[in-house]
Amino acid sequence: MLGLFVLLSILVGSTYQYEVTSFYDLISKTRNWTHCCNDPFVPQHILDQAEHNTNLCFERFPNNLLCFDHCWMRLFGILDRRERFVKSALLEYLGKDVVLGDENDWKKNVTERFVSECLAELTNSTGFCNSDSRRMGVCYWKKMFEACPVELNGGTCNF
DSSP states (O other): OOOTTOOEEOSSSEEEEEEEEOOHHHHHHHSTTTOOOSSSSSSSHHHHHHHHHHHHHHHOOEEEEEEEHHHHHHHHTTTTSSSOOOOHHHHHHHSTTTTTSOTTTHHHHHHHHHHHHHHHHHHOOSTTTTHHHHHHHHHHHHHHHSSGGGTTTOOBBOO
């Protein structure tokens, strides 16, 4: 699996730099995103589902990243029959009501806007293994980690 996802690269000395390509790459491999933002994003049950999805999809598509991504999103049930994103289903996992933190937490104020912006950037391709799943993951988490306040280690991820 490490060959499929490049998450770590060793820099000078013992400093690590993570290349974050999407939510599941990050949490499935590290279960920790404090190197990008020291602020928990989602509850444990979503982390558990992400790990489950990762294991199933890697077993099915060990050498095809686009199919893996698509499988992963499909298992969360956020793609419709035409393999397009269903915003309401996506917000069940990433929306304001799910994201950890109090009502005024920085994450709660931006998550739904970021979901909308990223969905607007998709090509709306149809069919299994299309690239929209990868685009959505990269777009959303890049926006989230870049929005993370500096005092919480924000802005330190490389994409």
